[in-house]
Amino acid sequence: xxxxxxxxxxxxxxxxxxxxxxxxxxxxxxxxxxxxxxxxxxxxxxxxxxxxxxxxxxxxxxxxxxxxxxxxxxxxxxxxxxxxxxxxxxxxxxxxxxxxxxxxxxxxxxxxxxxxxxxxxxxxxxxxxxxxxxxxxxxxxxxxxxxxxxxxxxxxxxxxxxxxxxxxxxxxxxxxxxxxxxxxxxxxxxxxxxxxxxxxxxxxxxxxxxxxxxxxxxx
Numbered sequence: 717x718x719x720x721x722x723x724x725x726x727x728x729x730x731x732x733x734x735x736x737x738x739x740x741x742x743x744x745x746x747x748x749x750x751x752x753x754x755x756x757x758x759x760x761x762x763x764x765x766x767x768x769x770x771x772x773x774x775x776x777x778x779x780x781x782x783x784x785x786x787x788x789x790x791x792x793x794x795x796x797x798x799x800x801x802x803x804x805x806x807x808x809x810x811x812x813x814x815x816x817x818x819x820x821x822x823x824x825x826x827x828x829x830x831x832x833x834x835x836x837x838x839x840x841x842x843x844x845x846x847x848x849x850x851x852x853x854x855x856x857x858x859x860x861x862x863x864x865x866x867x868x869x870x871x872x873x874x875x876x877x878x879x880x881x882x883x884x885x886x887x888x889x890x891x892x893x894x895x896x897x898x899x900x901x902x903x904x905x906x907x908x909x910x911x912x913x914x915x916x917x918x919x920x921x922x923x924x925x926x927x928x929x930x931x932x933x934x935x
Contacts, residue, residue: 718821720812727812730820730850731773731805739778739849740805742771756797773806779848781841787858788925794841803842815839819846822855831858834929835870858922862929863895871932886912894933897924 734740743761750757762776780800783793805816822830837859847854863871871877880888886904889912893900899919904912 718825720817720821723817723821724812726820726824727806727817730816734775734805734849739776740773741776741802742766742768743774743802743804744771744808757801757803759802762802770808772804772808774802775805775846775849777802777845779845781844781848784840784844784857786837787856788922789859789927792837792840795838798838799841799845805846815842815846819843819850819852823847823850823852827855829856829858831860833862833870834859834927835862860896861926863932864929866931868929870929885909889913889916891932891934895930897926899924 731740741762741764743757744766745757745760749760753760757774761771761774777800780796781794782796782799783791786792803813803815805813807813840857840859844854865871865875865877869875886907886909889909890900890904893916898916898921901907901912901915907915
């Protein structure tokens with residue numbers, strides 16, 4: 717397990733490399749200015765040679781990714797304006813941007829497959845672009861449908877979703893398999909947790925997973 721708070725030196729090393737290659741620049745544009753020009757950064761500071769004082773650092777986008785292949789959803793086409801945008805890789809408040817941190821950390825750990833929620837489809841093209849700028853092999857991606865409540869809100873800590881119940885985990889495993897539209901063992905209550913998971917792996921079929929968000933079924 718990596719802690720981003722302990723990985724700052726690795727992030728700085730990558731930023732320094734981008735600086736050396738002329739692949740990033742400082743930008744003082746505010747959110748209000750970007751909103752005023754349509755919501756997508758227009759490269760205003762690209763050639764101004766600004767200093768680091770009270771400025772964010774943006775990638776000089778030379779390898780825009782206009783589409784990528786998702787192993788569940790097939791080819792996904794990006795919003796071209798967002799794909800070509802010079803996006804922030806180091807914030808003006810000193811924090812390293814998520815897209816930079818996750819790419820550097822995943823490459824360091826040798827991550828080859830990423831399975832995550834469909835709400836993270838949009839930043840994927842930016843992350844693949846960073847892989848390409850660094851000359852690294854990007855992982856394969858699978859974006860699962862979101863699990864939502866009756867009001868359509870994503871089940872997450874941010875939305876105060878209830879915690880998983882303590883005790884026997886088998887009912888929650890079954891709910892997860894049903895959500896993912898997998899073949900399930902009707903006599904699952906007679907199986908151990910180990911056997912239940914073995915059956916799930918043996919019968920796994922990625923292509924059975926639906927693409928749209930859903931609520932979790934009750935047993």
